[in-house]
Amino acid sequence: MQCRAALTRIDALRTRELAPIEQTAVEQHLKTCRSCNESTEDVDHLVHAVKALAVAPPRSCCDDVKAQCVDSVDRVGDVWVAFSNDGIRMISTGDSIDDLRAPYAKRYGRELAPAPIPAALRKQVEAAVSGEGVDAPKVDLESASDLEHDVLQTLTRIPRGQVRTYAWVARQVGRPRAVRAVGNIIAKNVVPFVVPCHRVVPSAGGVGNYIFGSSTKRALLEREGVPVDELEMLARDHVRYIGSKTTHIFCFPTCRDARRIQDKNRVPFRDADEALEGGYRPCRNCQPVVAA
Amino acid sequence: MKNSWTGGETLPQAVDDGGLAVAVHRCDPGAFERLIQRFERPLFTYADGILQNAFDAQEVVQDALMRAHKALTRQYDEERCRQLALRPWLFRTVRNLSLNKRRSKRSSLEQPLESFDDGRLGPFVHLEGSELERKEEVELLKRAMSLLPVDARELIVLRFMEEMPYAEIAKTVGASEAALRGKVFRSLKLLRDALEQKGVAYAM
Numbered sequence: 001m002q003c004r005a006a007l008t009r010i011d012a013l014r015t016r017e018l019a020p021i022e023q024t025a026v027e028q029h030l031k032t033c034r035s036c037n038e039s040t041e042d043v044d045h046l047v048h049a050v051k052a053l054a055v056a057p058p059r060s061c062c063d064d065v066k067a068q069c070v071d072s073v074d075r076v077g078d079v080w081v082a083f084s085n086d087g088i089r090m091i092s093t094g095d096s097i098d099d100l101r102a103p104y105a106k107r108y109g110r111e112l113a114p115a116p117i118p119a120a121l122r123k124q125v126e127a128a129v130s131g132e133g134v135d136a137p138k139v140d141l142e143s144a145s146d147l148e149h150d151v152l153q154t155l156t157r158i159p160r161g162q163v164r165t166y167a168w169v170a171r172q173v174g175r176p177r178a179v180r181a182v183g184n185i186i187a188k189n190v191v192p193f194v195v196p197c198h199r200v201v202p203s204a205g206g207v208g209n210y211i212f213g214s215s216t217k218r219a220l221l222e223r224e225g226v227p228v229d230e231l232e233m234l235a236r237d238h239v240r241y242i243g244s245k246t247t248h249i250f251c252f253p254t255c256r257d258a259r260r261i262q263d264k265n266r267v268p269f270r271d272a273d274e275a276l277e278g279g280y281r282p283c284r285n286c287q288p289v290v291a292a
Numbered sequence: 293m294k295n296s297w298t299g300g301e302t303l304p305q306a307v308d309d310g311g312l313a314v315a316v317h318r319c320d321p322g323a324f325e326r327l328i329q330r331f332e333r334p335l336f337t338y339a340d341g342i343l344q345n346a347f348d349a350q351e352v353v354q355d356a357l358m359r360a361h362k363a364l365t366r367q368y369d370e371e372r373c374r375q376l377a378l379r380p381w382l383f384r385t386v387r388n389l390s391l392n393k394r395r396s397k398r399s400s401l402e403q404p405l406e407s408f409d410d411g412r413l414g415p416f417v418h419l420e421g422s423e424l425e426r427k428e429e430v431e432l433l434k435r436a437m438s439l440l441p442v443d444a445r446e447l448i449v450l451r452f453m454e455e456m457p458y459a460e461i462a463k464t465v466g467a468s469e470a471a472l473r474g475k476v477f478r479s480l481k482l483l484r485d486a487l488e489q490k491g492v493a494y495a496m
Contacts, residue, residue: 008477011451017458017469046480050452052430053437057336058346061354062328069324069361105319109365113321 001029003036010040011047071108072115073097076125079193082112083121087138090190091125093212107190108142128193131223133160137194147173151185158199161225162254162286165203165240171290187211199224205235226254239268241288243280250275255286309378316364317373324361331379332357334454335386341449342390344438352393356385379456380463387446387464394442436486444479451476 006029012018013026030037071089073082080100082090089108092100097112104112117125121138128134137156141149150173158164170182189197192211198220202208207228210217221228234240234253242258243250245265250272251258269275272282272289282289307315307326315323332353339349339356360382364373437445443465450456450464458469467475 008474011476011480012458012473015455015457042484043480046484047452049429049433050448050483053433054333054337054453055340055346056333057350057353059350060328060332061350061357062325062332064354065328065357065361066325068358101319101321105317105365109319109362111319111321111324 001025003029003033006030006033006036007039010036010043014044014047070111070113071104072117073100073112074115074117074122076117076122077129079125079129081117081121081125083117084140084142087140088121088125088191088194089140089142091192091194103190125194128196131160131220134194134196137191139191139194141190147175147178147181148185150174151182152189152191152195155186155189155195155197155200158196159256160196160199162252162256163199163201163221163226163231164252164286166200166208167203168252168288169200172287176290201231203240205232234268237268238270240271241269241275243267243269243275243278248280249283250280250288251283252286252288255283257283257285310374310376313364313373313376313378314370316361317368317370319365327360328357331382335382337453338383338446338449339386339390341437341445341453342387342442343394348393348397349390352386352389356382356389359385359389377460377463380460383450383454383456383460383464384466391442432487433483436483439486439489440479440482443475444482447472447476447479448483 006026009018009022009026010030013023016023018026030040071082071084073080075081078093080092080094080097081088082092082100082104090100090104092103094100097114101112104110124134124137128137134156139152141152144152151169154169154172166183166186167176167179169186170176170179173182175182186197186200187209189195189211192198198210198217200208207214207218207221218228231253239253241250242253242261243266244258244261245267249257250267250269253259267278267280269278269280275282276289312323312327312330316327335353335356336349339352340346343349343352368376437448440448446465447461450461451458456464458472461467461472462469465472
């Protein structure tokens with residue numbers, strides 16, 4: 001082996017990173033070559049000296065990075081609430097924080113650390129969980145798509161004690177044919193109660209599915225004063241809208257305007273076209289038909 | 293032991309790099325803090341070695357760590373995190389960001405390592421010299437380092453300050469191990485020459 005070849009390998013020899021055959025060759029060469037031996041010593045000294053050059057950063061970026069990677073979580077009543085500085089990010093009914101960590105990691109890619117929730121957010125969550133309405137809930141859904149954002153925004157406009165259909169939500173967001181997509185988005189609502197996804201029911205009748213089960217959804221709606229049994233009876237007769245003979249306006253059956261129509265003036269409709277043909281106009285509050 | 297970020301249970305002390313990458317992917321409490329503790333200092337040394345500027349180096353390391361967090365949690369699936377060679381991957385991120393920053397700040401003043409004559413690879417001369425104080429020696433070395441081309445500097449940092457095996461350096465800078473052995477030796481030789489050029493005999 002030439003000196004030149006040996007010298008480029010003496011560093012790898014120090015740390016035993018050479019292939020066995022190369023290692024033997026270099027060792028053989030060093031046995032005979034005095035100058036290469038001296039170079040080896042020099043390399044060792046220089047390497048030793050260079051180690052002292054390692055520097056520490058003037059300031060650890062730990063805290064700056066932490067702000068980007070960790071969100072807070074706190075217990076409010078019976079639920080865990082994950083939140084950022086900008087609002088509520090996830091609500092879980094699980095027993096421990098750990099039940100929230102995995103779905104949170106999946107959706108937001110962040111860790112959760114226990115921290116006291118701001119009073120304003122706590123109030124909103126308490127109000128929502130106890131069945132009271134929440135106006136403009138402060139939610140922070142960083143990665144939400146436009147459609148997701150619009151759908152959740154629409155849900156917050158459904159008043160307490162009333163229900164709408166998935167088809168209605170789809171029409172409201174301007175995607176009347178995307179009922180399934182809208183349903184999927186509502187099913188994946190990460191802030192239940194605060195964004196009242198339980199107030200959306202199938203057009204075909206019944207209360208439909210819910211993250212915490214249909215019976216919970218039913219109980220929640222009944223607590224808010226939705227006449228669930230009455231709705232089911234209407235659904236069995238294929239009645240979707242109720243009109244008033246006196247005003248010639250038609251509404252969703254749970255709309256507050258529909259519920260004060262006197263029995264003798266109530267007109268059932270199977271669909272919006274039937275009502276429109278009969279000379280009725282859609283209610284401006286519950287908007288059974290989106291104004292063109 | 294409670295973790296200072298999250299209050300949850302900390303990871304086992306001996307978690308290896310692959311396990312740490314998976315833990316970060318799963319957002320285990322304190323996982324990313326552990327990653328920072330393990331890598332911030334070496335990454336900073338490396339970035340500073342390339343940039344020769346503590347402020348820029350700090351910025352680059354922070355940027356790299358944020359990117360790493362995003363990639364591990366949002367872009368890579370668990371399997372990819374498990375397979376990932378975490379250390380070279382982080383160093384490569386810092387390397388790319390450092391070189392970008394360096395390029396944007398000024399045109400290269402230093403000659404690349406390849407342009408140096410490596411025809412005469414004679415043995416190092418054993419230098420005689422007075423005993424230097426440790427501090428002076430470090431100062432001297434720092435100055436000599438700053439005279440080196442950037443690719444020589446980065447190899448010296450990776451190989452001798454971080455003590456990375458050649459296989460990992462190869463992954464970090466994207467060269468073959470055989471080529472790196474030659475480059476590392478030439479870098480050392482340049483460092484030794486730079487020490488001599490300063491007119492100071494390097495005490496061995």
